Amino acid sequence: xxxxxxxxxxxxxxxxxxxxxxxxxxxxxxxxxxxxxxxxxxxxxxxxxxxxxxxxxxxxxxxxxxxxxxxxxxxxxxxxxxxxxxxxxxxxxxxxxxxxxxxxxxxxxxxxxxxxxxxxxxxxxxxxxxxxxxxxxxxxxxxxxxxxxxxxxxxxxxxxxxxxxxxxxxxxxxxxxxxxxxxxxxxxxxxxxxxxxxxxxxxxxxxxxxxxxxxxxxxxxxxxxxxxxxxxxxxxxxxxxxxxxxxxxxxxxxxxxxxxxxxxxxxxxxxxxxxxxxxxxxxxxxxxxxxxxxxxxxxxxxxxxxxxxxxxxxxxxxxxxxxxxxxxxxxxxxxxxxxxxxxxxxxxxxxxxxxxxxxxxxxxxxxxxxxxxxxxxxxxxxxxxxxxxxxxxxxxxxxxxxxxx
Amino acid sequence: xxxxxxxxxxxxxxxxxxxxxxxxxxxxxxxxxxxxxxxxxxxxxxxxxxxxxxxxxxxxxxxxxxxxxxxxxxxxxxxxxxxxxxxxxxxxxxxxxxxxxxxxxxxxxxxxxxxxxxxxxxxxxxxxxxxxxxxxxxxxxxxxxxxxxxxxxxxxxxxxxxxxxxxxxxxxxxxxxxxxxxxxxxxxxxxxxxxxxxxxxxxxxxxxxxxxxxxxxxxxxxxxxxxxxxxxxxxxxxxxxxxxxxxxxxxxxxxxxxxxxxxxxxxxxxxxxxxxxxxxxxxxxxxxxxxxxxxxxxxxxxxxxxxxxxxxxxxxxxxxxxxxxxxxxxxxxxxxxxxxxxxxxxxxxxxxxxxxxxxxxxxxxxxxxxxxxxxxxxxxxxxxxxxxxxxxxxxxxxxxxxxxx
Numbered sequence: 084x085x086x087x088x089x090x091x092x093x094x095x096x097x098x099x100x101x102x103x104x105x106x107x108x109x110x111x112x113x114x115x116x117x118x119x120x121x122x123x124x125x126x127x128x129x130x131x132x133x134x135x136x137x138x139x140x141x142x143x144x145x146x147x148x149x150x151x152x153x154x155x156x157x158x159x160x161x162x163x164x165x166x167x168x169x170x171x172x173x174x175x176x177x178x179x180x181x182x183x184x185x186x187x188x189x190x191x192x193x194x195x196x197x198x199x200x201x202x203x204x205x206x207x208x209x210x211x212x213x214x215x216x217x218x219x220x221x222x223x224x225x226x227x228x229x230x231x232x233x234x235x236x237x238x239x240x241x242x243x244x245x246x247x248x249x250x251x252x253x254x255x256x257x258x259x260x261x262x263x264x265x266x267x268x269x270x271x272x273x274x275x276x277x278x279x280x281x282x283x284x285x286x287x288x289x290x291x292x293x294x295x296x297x298x299x300x301x302x303x304x305x306x307x308x309x310x311x312x313x314x315x316x317x318x319x320x321x322x323x324x325x326x327x328x329x330x331x332x333x334x335x336x337x338x339x340x341x342x343x344x345x346x347x348x349x350x351x352x353x354x355x356x357x358x359x360x361x362x363x364x365x366x367x368x369x370x371x372x373x374x375x376x377x378x379x380x381x382x383x384x385x386x387x388x389x390x391x392x393x394x395x396x397x398x399x400x401x402x403x404x405x406x407x408x409x410x411x412x413x414x415x416x417x418x419x420x421x422x423x424x425x426x427x428x429x430x431x432x433x434x435x436x437x438x439x440x441x442x443x444x445x446x447x448x449x450x451x452x453x454x455x456x457x458x459x460x461x462x463x464x465x466x467x468x469x470x471x472x473x474x475x476x477x478x479x480x481x482x483x484x485x486x487x488x
Numbered sequence: 489x490x491x492x493x494x495x496x497x498x499x500x501x502x503x504x505x506x507x508x509x510x511x512x513x514x515x516x517x518x519x520x521x522x523x524x525x526x527x528x529x530x531x532x533x534x535x536x537x538x539x540x541x542x543x544x545x546x547x548x549x550x551x552x553x554x555x556x557x558x559x560x561x562x563x564x565x566x567x568x569x570x571x572x573x574x575x576x577x578x579x580x581x582x583x584x585x586x587x588x589x590x591x592x593x594x595x596x597x598x599x600x601x602x603x604x605x606x607x608x609x610x611x612x613x614x615x616x617x618x619x620x621x622x623x624x625x626x627x628x629x630x631x632x633x634x635x636x637x638x639x640x641x642x643x644x645x646x647x648x649x650x651x652x653x654x655x656x657x658x659x660x661x662x663x664x665x666x667x668x669x670x671x672x673x674x675x676x677x678x679x680x681x682x683x684x685x686x687x688x689x690x691x692x693x694x695x696x697x698x699x700x701x702x703x704x705x706x707x708x709x710x711x712x713x714x715x716x717x718x719x720x721x722x723x724x725x726x727x728x729x730x731x732x733x734x735x736x737x738x739x740x741x742x743x744x745x746x747x748x749x750x751x752x753x754x755x756x757x758x759x760x761x762x763x764x765x766x767x768x769x770x771x772x773x774x775x776x777x778x779x780x781x782x783x784x785x786x787x788x789x790x791x792x793x794x795x796x797x798x799x800x801x802x803x804x805x806x807x808x809x810x811x812x813x814x815x816x817x818x819x820x821x822x823x824x825x826x827x828x829x830x831x832x833x834x835x836x837x838x839x840x841x842x843x844x845x846x847x848x849x850x851x852x853x854x855x856x857x858x859x860x861x862x863x864x865x866x867x868x869x870x871x872x873x874x875x876x877x878x879x880x881x882x883x884x885x886x887x888x889x890x891x892x893x
Contacts, residue, residue: 099665099697101614101636104755107762113568131565139559146551154544158738160536163518194599194764201763205635209506226762230610231506260504292504333563335769350509357512357631358606359599363768364740 106229110222111449115434121441125475127462128443130270130418132330133393134466136386138373142333145372153368161364163356164348165192165340169371173326173340176379180303183316185324185342191351192362196300196339199325200227202358203261203296203341206350208233212260215253215293217245219450219459221270224263224298233260235452240269242412244276247283259293266314267302268417271450271461275415278311285317293321294347300327300339303383305416306391320344328370330418331383336366390418390465396472397464404480406487418465421447423458428487430460436482442475511634515627516854520839526846530880532867533848535675535823537735538798539871541791543778547738550777558773566769568761569753570597570745574776578731578745581784585708588721590729590747596756597767601705601744604730605632607763608666608701608746611755613638617665620658620698622650624855624864626675629668629703638665640857645674647817649681652688664698671719672707673822676855676866680820683716690722698726699752705732705744708788710821711796725749733775735823736788741771795823795870801877802869809885811892823870826852828863833892835865841887847880 115128149157164170170187177183193199200223208214208231216225218237225235236253239246245264253259264284266276276284288295297314315322327339341351355361397420401411410423424430430446437443447459467475520533554562569575575592582588598604605628613619613636621630623642630640641658644651650669658664669689671681681689693700702719720727732744746756760766802825806816815828829835835851842848852864872880 097697098699098749098751098755099612100755101610101612101617103614104611104758107758109758110761113761134560134564137560137563139555139563142563143552143555143559146555147548150544150548150551154548155539155542156740158542158544158547158740159539160734160739194768198764205506206509207504207506209508212506223762223765226758230759230762292502294503329565333770334565335561335563337764337766337768344503346503350503350505353509353512353514353631354635356515356518357628357635358763359603359742360628361742363599363742363771365738365771365774366768369770 103230103232106232107226108222108229110226112222112445115443115445124441124443125467125471126443127464127467127475128445129463129466131463131466132334132418133389136389137333138377138382141377142369142373145376146369148372148376149365149368157365157368159364161361161367163352163361165190165362166364166367166371169367170340172371172374173342177342180310181312181316183313186345189342189345189348191341191348191355192367193339193341193355194337194359194362195329195334196298196325196327197223197227199323199339199341200224200263200296200298201230202351202354203323204228204231205354205358206347207261207294213257215259215262216452217264217269218452219271219447219456220263221265221298222450225452228263237452240272240274242274244274244280245284247280247287250284251287254287254291254293259291261296262288262293263296263298264314265298267299267311268304268414270301270417271419271445271447272421273412273414273417273419274421275311281311281314282317285314288318288321295322296325297322298325300325300330301417303331304387304390304418306387306394307415315342323347331379331386332370332373336370337363338366338370393464393467393472394420396469397462397476400473400476400480404477406483408487409483418463420462420464422460422462424460425487426458429457431457433460433482433486436486437479440478440482442479508635508637511637512631513627513634515631517627517850520848520850529846529848530872530876531848532869532872532880533850534868534871536868536871537739537823538794541794542738543782543787546782547774547778550781551774554770554773554777562770562773564769566766566772568757568766570595570767571769571772571776574772575745577776577779578747582747585715586717586721588718591750594747594750594753596746596753596760597772598744598746598760599742599764599767600734600739601703601730601732602628602632604728604744604746605629605668605701605703606635607756607759608728609633609636610759610763611752612666612699618662620664620667621857622669622674623857624676624852624861625668626670626703627855630857633668642857645677645679647679649679649685650689652685652692655689656692659692659696659698664696666701667693667698668701668703669719670703672704672716673709673819673824675706675822676824676850676852677826678817678819678822678824679826680716686716686719687722690719693723693726700727701730702727703730705730705735706822708736709792709795709823711792711799712820720747728752736784736791737775737778741768741775743767743771743775798869798872798877799825801874802867802881805878805881805885809882811888813892814888823868825867825869827865827867829865830892831863834862836862838865838887838891841891842884845883845887847884
C-alpha cells in the first residue's frame with residue numbers, strides 16, 4: 084500500500100478562498116484578549132459575564148436530571164427549530180415581562196444570538212444589499228453580516244438612541260434591506276433607546292421595507308427596575324428579535340433564539356438545517372430543566388445587583404481618578420462604560436501605555452466602520468473583582484493624568 | 489405609552505429573501521420523518537444512530553465531573569477553534585488509528601460535521617463555482633453547499649467508489665473548486681472506496697486545484713476489522729477531512745471537527761467566529777472528560793457489533809422475503825443498505841404502498857440531483873429493534889412480491 088503523501092499541485096498560499104472572506108474584518112478584540120490572557124493583567128477589554136454568577140450547581144443538578152430521566156433522547160438528533168417546551172418558555176417569558184405576544188412557533192433556537200445575526204444575513208442578504216448599523220456597532224454583527232458582502236450604511240448613536248433625523252433621511256433615500264440595532268445597553272456604548280426613539284424608529288421603519296434585527300442580549304440586565312419595551316412591540320412583523328441565555332445563565336452553552344414572523348422563521352429553519360442541523364440538544368434540555376427547577380428572575384436579580392455595584396464602583400473610580408476632560412456615558416444596564424477622550428487623544432496610544440502597566444481595554448475606534456471614534460474607548464466592568472477594578476482604574480487614571488498634563 | 493403595534497408597510501408574503509434561499513432544496517427526508525413519527529410505524533427511513541448504545545451513564549458522570557471540577561470555566565465563553573485538549577485527543581487518535589499526522593492546530597471543533605461542510609462552502613465558494621458530488625450524495629451536503637450558489641457536477645458511484653475514469657474527464661475539462669466525497673460507508677449507498685480508488689482519486693486531484701472535502705462520519709463503524717486509510721493520507725494539503733462524535737458518542741451534542749491545512753483552518757476560524765463565536769464549550773468539556781475516563785474503542789466495538797448484527801439481519805430478510813430482482817449492496821460499515829428495483833419500478837410508488845402498511849424508507853431518487861435513481865431506495869438498519877426489523881422487512885417483502893407479480 085502506498086501511504087506516501089502526494090506532492091500537491093498547490094504551492095504555498097495558493098488556496099483560492101471565496102471573495103467573502105476578504106470582507107470579514109478580523110476581531111481586534113480577540114487579538115487584545117490574547118495579549119491580555121496573562122493572569123497579572125487587569126483587563127477591562129473583554130465582554131465576558133462574571134463567572135461568579137453562573138448557576139453552576141443548579142445547572143449541574145439539571146444535567147443530572149435530564150441524563151437520568153431521558154438520557155437516550157437528550158443525546159439523540161433533534162428538530163431544527165429547537166426543543167418545543169423551551170420555545171414555549173421563551174414565548175411565555177416575553178408575555179410576562181413585556182406583554183409581548185409571540186407564538187412558540189415564531190421562535191427558533193440558535194447557537195447563541197450570534198447565530199441569529201448570521202442566519203438573518205444568510206436568509207436576507209444578497210451581495211451589495213444595504214445593511215444599516217448604529218455607529219458605533221457590535222463587531223460580531225459586522226463580522227456576521229460581512230460574510231454576505233453587503234454595503235454598510237451607518238447612523239450615529241446619540242445619548243438616547245439612534246439619531247432618528249438621520250435615520251429618516253437614510254430610509255427616505257436608500258433601499259435598506261436590514262437595520263441592525265441593540266436598543267438596550269448597547270455593546271459597545273451602553274446606550275439605551277428612550278421610549279420616544281423606540282416608537283420613532285418603529286414608525287420610520289413601518290413606512291419602509293426594511294427588516295429590523297433587534298439584538299437584545301443585555302435587556303434583562305437592567306439596573307433601574309423600569310425595563311423598556313422591545314421595538315418589536317411596535318413593529319412586530321418587520322422585526323427579528325434576538326435573545327440569548329449567555330448573559331443570564333451561561334454563554335458557554337451557546338443558546339440563543341430568534342423571534343420573528345413565521346415566514347421568516349420558516350426560511351431560517353431551512354438555513355439552520357443547512358448550516359448545522361440543529362442546536363445542541365443536550366444543552367437545550369439542561370437549560371430547560373434549570374428554568375423549570377429554579378426561579379430565573381431571582382437569579383437575574385443577583386446578577387443585576389452585582390453588575391450594578393461593579394458599574395457604580397467603576398463610575399466612582401472615574402470620578403476619583405480620571406481627569407475631568409474624560410467624558411463618560413452612564414449605562415443603565417449591561418456590562419460596558421463608554422469613554423470619550425478630548426479631541427486629539429487617540430485611545431490606541433493610551434492602550435499602548437496601559438499595556439505597559441498591564442492594564443487592558445478596547446479602543447473605541449474598533450467599533451466604527453470609517454475610522455471615527457479614535458478618541459473613544461470601552462471599559463467592561465462585569466468581569467473584574469472589586470480590588471482589581473479599583474487598582475486598575477487608579478493606574479489608568481494616573482496614566483491619563485500623566486498623558487494629558 | 490403607545491403599545492399598539494404599527495401596521496407594517498409589508499403586505500403578506502412580501503419579505504424579500506436572499507436569492508440563495510431558492511437554491512437550498514428542502515429535505516424530503518425530514519418530510520418523511522414527520523409522517524413516520526407515529527409510534528406504530530416501522531421506519532427504515534431515518535439516519536439515526538441507535539440510542540440504546542449512547543453512553544448515557546458515562547456522559548452523565550463526565551458532566552458531573554466537569555461541573556464539579558471546573559464549573560465556572562465550562563459555562564464561560566471559549567476560543568473559536570475549540571478546546572485544545574480535545575483537539576489534541578482527535579489528532580492523537582488519527583495517529584493511532586490511521587498513522588495520520590495531524591497537528592492539533594490543524595483542527596477546528598464544529599457543531600457536528602454538518603457545520604464543517606457549511607464552513608467549507610463559506611470559506612471557498614463564490615457563486616457559480618463548481619462543486620463535484622458523488623452521485624448519489626448526502627442531502628445535507630447538497631443543502632449546505634447550495635447556500636453558496638455553486639454549480640454542481642456529479643460523477644457516478646460504482647460498487648468500489650467513484651468512477652475514476654469519469655472523474656479524470658471532469659477534472660481535465662472543468663475547473664472544480666471543491667469535491668465532496670464520503671469514502672467510508674457512504675450515505676446513502678453504504679459504498680466504500682477501494683484502496684485503489686482512494687489512491688487514484690488522490691492522484692487525480694493532486695494534479696488539479698480542487699480541494700477535497702472528505703466527510704467521514706461513519707469511518708469508525710466498520711465491520712471487517714480492516715479500516716481503510718483516509719484519502720487525506722495521500723493528499724494531505726488539499727484535503728479537508730471532516731469527523732464527528734455523532735455516530736460514536738452522541739449526535740445531540742453536535743460535536744464534529746474539521747482537519748485541514750493551517751491556512752484553511754485560519755480562514756475557517758474567521759468564518760466560525762462570524763457564524764456563532766464557538767462550539768458549545770460545556771459539551772466539548774463533557775465529551776473530553778468522557779474520552780479520558782472511558783475507552784472509546786471498547787465503546788465503538790459495542791456499536792459495531794450491534795450494527796453488524798442488525799445489518800446481517802436485514803440482509804437475511806432481503807434473502808428471505810424480497811424478490812430476487814431486487815438488488816442490494818452489502819455495506820461493510822455504517823448504517824444503510826442501498827437497494828435497486830428493476831427498471832421501471834419507482835421507489836416513490838413503493839413508499840406510497842408501504843406507508844399504507846405503516847412501513848417507511850427513503851426513495852433513492854431523493855439523493856440524486858438530476859432525476860436519476862427513481863428505482864433505488866435506502867434502508868436504515870441501525871435504529872430498528874430485532875422483532876420490528878423482521879416484521880417490517882417481511883411486510884415490505886410481501887408488498888414487493890405483490891407489486892412485481
